Amino acid sequence: MDNIEKVRAKISMYDDEIIKILSKRMDCIDEIMEYKKEKGMPILQPEYEGKKEIALCKKLKDNKYQDEIMNIFRYVVKNAKKYQAKNLFPYNIMLIGFMGSGKSTIAKYLSHILEMQDLETDEFIVKREDMTINEIFQRKGEEYFRRCENNALRELETRQGIIISCGGGMPMKDENVELMKKNGKIVLLTASPETIFERVRYSNERPLLNGNMNVEYISNLMEKRRSRYESVADIVVNTDQKPIHAITTVNTNVVPDISAINPVYPQFSYIKYEYCGIITLIIFT
Numbered sequence: 001m002d003n004i005e006k007v008r009a010k011i012s013m014y015d016d017e018i019i020k021i022l023s024k025r026m027d028c029i030d031e032i033m034e035y036k037k038e039k040g041m042p043i044l045q046p047e048y049e050g051k052k053e054i055a056l057c058k059k060l061k062d063n064k065y066q067d068e069i070m071n072i073f074r075y076v077v078k079n080a081k082k083y084q085a086k087n088l089f090p091y092n093i094m095l096i097g098f099m100g101s102g103k104s105t106i107a108k109y110l111s112h113i114l115e116m117q118d119l120e121t122d123e124f125i126v127k128r129e130d131m132t133i134n135e136i137f138q139r140k141g142e143e144y145f146r147r148c149e150n151n152a153l154r155e156l157e158t159r160q161g162i163i164i165s166c167g168g169g170m171p172m173k174d175e176n177v178e179l180m181k182k183n184g185k186i187v188l189l190t191a192s193p194e195t196i197f198e199r200v201r202y203s204n205e206r207p208l209l210n211g212n213m214n215v216e217y218i219s220n221l222m223e224k225r226r227s228r229y230e231s232v233a234d235i236v237v238n239t240d241q242k243p244i245h246a247i248t249t250v251n252t253n254v255v256p257d258i259s260a261i262n263p264v265y266p267q268f269s270y271i272k273y274e275y276c277g278i279i280t281l282i283i284f285t
Helices: 003-039 046-059 066-088 103-114 121-129 133-140 142-156 174-182 193-200 215-232 244-248 266-272 278-283
Strands: 092-096 117-120 162-165 184-190 235-238
Touching: 003 066, 046 066, 066 103, 092 103, 103 117, 103 162, 103 244, 117 121, 121 133, 121 142, 121 162, 133 142, 142 174, 174 184, 174 215, 184 215, 193 215
Parallel strands: 092 162, 092 184, 117 162, 184 235
Antiparallel strands: none
8 A cells, every 4th residue: 555545544534533523513412402492591602602713713823724624613513503403493484574674684694693594585586587576566567476476485385494584465365374384483573664664765676665655654554464464473573673683592572471472381481571582482482
């Protein structure tokens, strides 16, 4: 055996060791997930991840492979988050709400911290139709667009582990809601008409508001949809004047009493005093 084959044999041996170590690491991830669920701890703790990376940087300070090892470590952490998300959310997270309620922003943020795919149904339809939403409304009408929404949900029916930002009118049809609930949990994002107006006032991609870009019209349209939204939602989260991390991960005033929502987990009754973000609510409801 020449030298290069000897070195390759060493690499194979080290690869076997890495496989064993990574498997043991994943076993630890399982233990941590169960412990956090049992104790009602936040599933994600980005401050710990930050400390972990700083500590690793210190350990690798004089290592000539510092950058390469750090990149590998980051991938390991990223993959562990994907694994956790796959186990915690074996379904889709369906974000609904009025335009400007924060669906796209929240979907992208959740996608980043959970390492899950995010998808906007409007963008999905735009790619399928090769037209903007405004063009679809102008050329083919609203009813055609609503059929496109239903078709999009049917295409996504067999997929799992996606954060889906749904068009504002999508939950208004029973057949759409049936498809959404079949493979997902519905999270309703709310905001005041004034907040909605501030968020969408400069947008040219809101055909329902063309010529009606004012608080009064927005308020009236929101009121028409409010009861429907609330009746189909599994979880309701208000996004008014809240930072994105509060909406998604940490304690925030979003529901009156989580213990009442899910009596299966009575040990979480204390949460009635400190309410939770979307991730915790989805897991425990």
